[in-house]
Every structure is written in C-alpha cells, then in structure tokens.
Amino acid sequence: MVMRRDNIWKSLDWWTVAIYLLLVIFGWISICGASYEFGDYELLDFSTRAGKQFMWIICSFGLGFVLLMLDSRFYDTFAYLIYIGLILLLIVTIFVAPDTKGSRSWLILGPVSLQPAEFAKFATALALAKLMNTYGFTIKSGRNVMMLAVLILLPMMLIILQREMGSALVYLAFFLMLYREGMPGVVLFSGVCAVIYFVMGIRFGDVMIADTMTPLGIFVVLQLILLFVGGMVWVYKKKRDLACIIAFGSLGVSLIAYLVAEYIYSFNLVWVQWVMCAFVIGYLFFRAVLERHITYLLIGVFAIGSIGFLYSSDYVFNKVLEPHQQIRIKVLLGMEEDLTGAGYNVNQSKIAIGSGGLWGKGFLNGTQTKLKYVPEQDTDFIFCTVGEEEGFVGATVVLLLFLVLLLRLLILAERQPSTFGRVYGYSVFSIFLFHLFINIGMVLGLMPVIGIPLPFFSYGGSSLWGFTILLFIFLRIDAGRKSLHP
Numbered sequence: 352m353v354m355r356r357d358n359i360w361k362s363l364d365w366w367t368v369a370i371y372l373l374l375v376i377f378g379w380i381s382i383c384g385a386s387y388e389f390g391d392y393e394l395l396d397f398s399t400r401a402g403k404q405f406m407w408i409i410c411s412f413g414l415g416f417v418l419l420m421l422d423s424r425f426y427d428t429f430a431y432l433i434y435i436g437l438i439l440l441l442i443v444t445i446f447v448a449p450d451t452k453g454s455r456s457w458l459i460l461g462p463v464s465l466q467p468a469e470f471a472k473f474a475t476a477l478a479l480a481k482l483m484n485t486y487g488f489t490i491k492s493g494r495n496v497m498m499l500a501v502l503i504l505l506p507m508m509l510i511i512l513q514r515e516m517g518s519a520l521v522y523l524a525f526f527l528m529l530y531r532e533g534m535p536g537v538v539l540f541s542g543v544c545a546v547i548y549f550v551m552g553i554r555f556g557d558v559m560i561a562d563t564m565t566p567l568g569i570f571v572v573l574q575l576i577l578l579f580v581g582g583m584v585w586v587y588k589k590k591r592d593l594a595c596i597i598a599f600g601s602l603g604v605s606l607i608a609y610l611v612a613e614y615i616y617s618f619n620l621v622w623v624q625w626v627m628c629a630f631v632i633g634y635l636f637f638r639a640v641l642e643r644h645i646t647y648l649l650i651g652v653f654a655i656g657s658i659g660f661l662y663s664s665d666y667v668f669n670k671v672l673e674p675h676q677q678i679r680i681k682v683l684l685g686m687e688e689d690l691t692g693a694g695y696n697v698n699q700s701k702i703a704i705g706s707g708g709l710w711g712k713g714f715l716n717g718t719q720t721k722l723k724y725v726p727e728q729d730t731d732f733i734f735c736t737v738g739e740e741e742g743f744v745g746a747t748v749v750l751l752l753f754l755v756l757l758l759r760l761l762i763l764a765e766r767q768p769s770t771f772g773r774v775y776g777y778s779v780f781s782i783f784l785f786h787l788f789i790n791i792g793m794v795l796g797l798m799p800v801i802g803i804p805l806p807f808f809s810y811g812g813s814s815l816w817g818f819t820i821l822l823f824i825f826l827r828i829d830a831g832r833k834s835l836h837p
Contacts, residue, residue: 362830386400437470468513
C-alpha cells in the first residue's frame with residue numbers, strides 16, 4: 352500500500368517543521384544584526400548579506416516542499432547513486448575549486464557559490480542507512496564494519512584534501528549512530544581515550560615532574576593506559592583480582608619509582624612504565640594463548656594502540672597540522688594567550704556575549720558586532736550576535752529550541768518501522784548534535800576554532816540548504832512510515 356500524497360500532510364511531523372521555521376527565522380534576524388551597518392535600513396536588499404540570506408531561505412522552503420513531494424521509497428532506492436554522485440562532485444571540487452582562504456571547497460557556478468561538503472552529509476547518511484538496511488546485516492561482521500568505515504572515511508578524506516578540516520570532522524558524528532545500532536562501546540571509549548591522550552600529551556608534554564627527568568604528560572597517559580587495561584580486564588573478563596593487580600600494582604610501582612627518582616637517583620619514570628606496559632601486554636597475550644580467548648588479545652592490542660597513538664600525536668601535531676591549527680589548539684589548552692592572533696576571535700566573541708547581559712542590547716543595537724570587532728560574526732561566530740543583542744534570555748531560548756529539535760529527532764528516529772529510517776534519523780540527530788556542540792563550544796572558548804556553521808543560523812546558502820535537505824528527507828521518510836506498516 353502506497354500512501355496517497357494528499358495524506359502526507361496528515362502524517363507530517365508539524366512540530367519539527369515549526370521548530371525548523373522558528374530557527375530559520377531567528378537565524379535570519381541574527382544575520383541581519385551581524386551584517387547590519389549603521390545607516391543601512393534595506394534589510395531585504397539582495398545586494399546585502401541579509402537580503403541574500405532571505406533569498407536562500409525562500410529557496411530552502413521550496414526545496415523542502417519538493418523533498419516532501421517525492422515518494423519516501425525514492426531515497427532508499429537511489430541512496431547509493433546519490434552517494435556516488437556527491438563523491439564524484441567532491442573529487443571534482445579538489446581540482447577545479449579556486450583557493451578561498453587556504454581551502455579549495457567552493458564551486459563557483461555563475462553568481463552562486465556552493466560547498467559540496469555540506470551536501471555530502473545527507474548523501475553519506477542515506478548510503479549508511481541503505482547498507483545497514485540490507486537483509487542479514489550485522490554490525491558485528493568484520494566485512495560490514497569495513498564497508499561502513501569506507502562509506503564514512505571516503506568523503507571525509509576528500510574533504511581533508513580540500514583543506515576543510517572542520518567540515519571533515521563532522522563525519523565523526525556518524526559513530527554516534529553506529530553506537531546506537533550496536534557498535535561495541537569500547538570503540539566509543541577508545542575515541543574518548545584518544546582525545547584524553549592527545550590533550551595530555553600535547554598540553555603537558557614539556558612539563559617535568561618535580562626534579563625528575565619525566566615528562567608529566569607522557570607519565571600520566573601511560574599510567575592511564577595501565578588503569579584502563581585493568582578496568583577492561585574487570586569489565587570484559589570479570590577477573591577482579593587480576594584487574595586490581597594491574598591497576599593498583601602499577602600505581603604502587605609508579606609511586607615507589609617516583610620516590611626513588613626524587614630522593615635517591617634521578618631518572619625518567621617513563622622507563623619504568625614502559626617495562627610495566629610491556630610486562631602487562633605480554634601477560635595478556637600469554638593468557639590469550641593459554642585460554643584461547645581473543646578478549647585478552649584485544650585488550651593487549653588496545654594497550655599497544657594507545658601507546659602508539661600517544662607517541663604519534665606529537666608528530667601529527669607538529670608535522671601534520673597547519674601552524675594556524677596548532678596555535679588554535681595551544682590557545683584552547685592555555686599554552687598560549689595570543690589575544691591579538693588566534694585567540695582574538697574567541698576573546699572578542701566572549702566580550703560580545705558578556706556585554707549582552709540578561710536581556711541584550713536589542714535588535715541592531717549590538718556594539719561589538721556593529722563595529723565588526725568579531726571576525727566571521729555572521730558565519731562561524733553568529734551565536735555571539737544572539738548573545739549580544741538578545742542577551743542571556745535570547746541565547747537560552749535559541750538553545751532550548753535546538754534541544755527540542757534534537758529530542759524530537761530522537762523520538763522520530765525511534766518510531767521508524769524500518770532500519771533505513773531509524774539509521775538515517777539517528778544520522779541526522781548526530782550531525783545536528785555535533786554542529787551545535789562544536790559551534791557553541793567554539794564561540795564560548797570551550798572548543799578549538801575549527802570553522803563549522805551553526806545550523807540555520809550561519810550565513811550561507813550551502814549550509815542552509817544542506818541542513819534543510821538533511822532534515823526534510825527524514826521528515827518525508829517519517830511521513831511515509833505508515834505505508835510500510837499500514
């Protein structure tokens with residue numbers, strides 16, 4: 352049974368549509384405030400950024416309508432073709448896009464500039480949903496995991512080649528969806544560990560412990576690895592005694608080694624931890640062979656991978672990352688101040704938000720934004736305009752709207768009768784959550800400045816259309832769910 356088109360409007364989730372409209376309207380008002388110049392009252396003048404954004408908003412409404420008119424089965428049927436088309440477009444972009452602020456990510460089509468990376472998100476989400484909806488699919492299969500990794504990493508690597516690191520990192524959001532679909536929690540845990548290792552290794556890599564020759568960052572990370580290994584032995588093998596020996600034994604040995612290095616003979620404590628790590632990993636491999644159980648082997652591999660990541664992070668930071676990216680991370684971690692350089696954007700953004708107070712300065716009355724103190728204030732740093740003109744109350748309302756949208760997406764995703772709809776829904780949720788978390792954290796100085804837009808708020812047609820397509824495809828899939836199970 353195929354749902355009649357006149358019934359789409361009855362099944363459409365109007366609550367989500369209403370939230371979308373409110374966010375788009377508030378976003379346009381914020382762009383008006385951020386791009387407004389004193390004496391300029393023509394907000395709908397298409398030569399201004401506010402006027403251009405208004406035109407893109409009208410186009411996005413038409414785009415959303417077209418997406419709703421298509422049969423919901425269209426997205427499942429042509430998911431792979433859409434994905435291949437966007438991949439080819441990303442490849443073409445690398446070679447034909449002009450250099451714009453150090454990146455090659457924008458295609459110039461006459462008077463219009465488009466960023467294919469924004470549209471590759473929904474294409475990747477459709478391809479993942481299509482693959483995971485195939486008969487007999489299980490995320491525990493190594494072959495399936497490799498296929499999922501290729502679908503995610505391929506567009507990610509192509510975007511990195513365009514020198515758009517921020518847009519590439521968004522694709523890591525898909526791992527939240529994979530976790531919902533049964534990906535082992537250890538994978539997500541490993542990601543969290545990687546962040547901890549990187550931050551500790553970079554931030555405290557040159558800090559020495561007391562009078563010893565021991566780098567604090569490396570010492571702490573190696574100790575954490577031993578503690579994590581002990582915890583994994585407890586959780587996955589239920590070997591409480593062995594876990595305690597690994598965790599508390601390593602702590603005790605490290606303490607004794609520190610006392611010796613501090614008061615008797617100074618040496619690098621990392622040497623002791625290397626010996627302990629080698630002994631623990633060797634013992635885990637021995638138990639894996641003895642008991643013929645792969646869990647011990649995997650825990651040992653986790654430890655080796657953690658150590659390898661620790662020592663490779665320094666190379667990545669100094670040899671792979673661009674100088675401006677290194678400075679941004681150093682400013683975030685408090686290694687450098689640089690209020691006139693890399694930290695200038697964030698510092699001015701925090702001043703703008705703080706100056707708004709409780710109720711804000713009013714529409715078009717912001718001083719920090721009107722005097723253009725905040726760079727990229729209508730794109731990546733648009734939220735500072737909300738804070739300055741609408742104050743704490745206005746910023747809170749915007750964040751609550753985003754929270755309601757995210758909760759609504761979760762509800763819609765969970766009620767999908769098909770794996771295709773659920774996977775795509777959680778992909779949409781994950782992408783929105785990632786953008787919101789990173790962008791707001793970036794504006795408040797809690798995250799590094801990596802340059803990703805705030806959904807429906809940041810100036811630009813590619814961003815607005817990309818998020819509109821992402822959302823309205825899901826709304827159409829949700830509206831057609833009853834046709835699958837009438």
